[in-house]
Amino acid sequence: MRIFFILFLILFTLEFFSCQTPSTNVKNNLSKPKQTAMKLNCEKTDAEWKKQLTSEQYEILRLKGTERPGSGKYNSHFEKGIYTCAGCGSELFTNDQKFDSHCGWPSFDGNIAGEEKVKQIKDFSHGMIRTEIVCANCGGHLGHIFDDGPTSTGQRYCVNSLSLNFIKKTE
Ligand SMILES: [Zn+2]
Numbered sequence: 055m056r057i058f059f060i061l062f063l064i065l066f067t068l069e070f071f072s073c074q075t076p077s078t079n080v081k082n083n084l085s086k087p088k089q090t091a092m093k094l095n096c097e098k099t100d101a102e103w104k105k106q107l108t109s110e111q112y113e114i115l116r117l118k119g120t121e122r123p124g125s126g127k128y129n130s131h132f133e134k135g136i137y138t139c140a141g142c143g144s145e146l147f148t149n150d151q152k153f154d155s156h157c158g159w160p161s162f163d164g165n166i167a168g169e170e171k172v173k174q175i176k177d178f179s180h181g182m183i184r185t186e187i188v189c190a191n192c193g194g195h196l197g198h199i200f201d202d203g204p205t206s207t208g209q210r211y212c213v214n215s216l217s218l219n220f221i222k223k224t225e
Pocket residue numbers: 139140141142143144189190191192193194
């Protein structure tokens with residue numbers, strides 16, 4: 055019995071000292087981004103998102119809401135520039151990818167860098183089978199993607215204006 059006690063003491067001592075790392079290493083470990091199933095680069099708590107976003111943006115981006123059709127500021131917006139994620143600023147769509155779908159929401163026939171920028175997730179909510187699109191950087195809900203697009207890609211990214219910001223191209 056005594057030998058076990060001594061062994062335990064040795065192991066405990068080793069374990070204790072192995073946790074003592076120089077302060078610089080501790081700092082490096084703390085600065086590493088948290089890993090999740092979707093490997094998000096920009097991860098925040100609900101409280102942080104609520105503080106950063108307007109209540110309308112929070113409803114769409116974080117709670118997967120949908121803005122009323124025709125109500126969004128980018129629905130009939132065709133200036134030259136880049137559409138970014140309203141949550142994290144990731145560049146998602148260009149004005150060249152936007153087309154007038156008459157569906158009531160900003161529509162795009164592609165995105166800037168495929169799945170690297172916009173992730174597709176199967177969505178079985180509201181008794182429908184759809185494909186949700188989210189920002190790959192922060193996980194913010196953008197809208198849904200459909201394969202009835204009128205251009206050569208055949209795709210229609212149906213996006214909420216509230217999920218987007220716009221950076222005008224200066225020439
Ligand atoms: Zn984002």
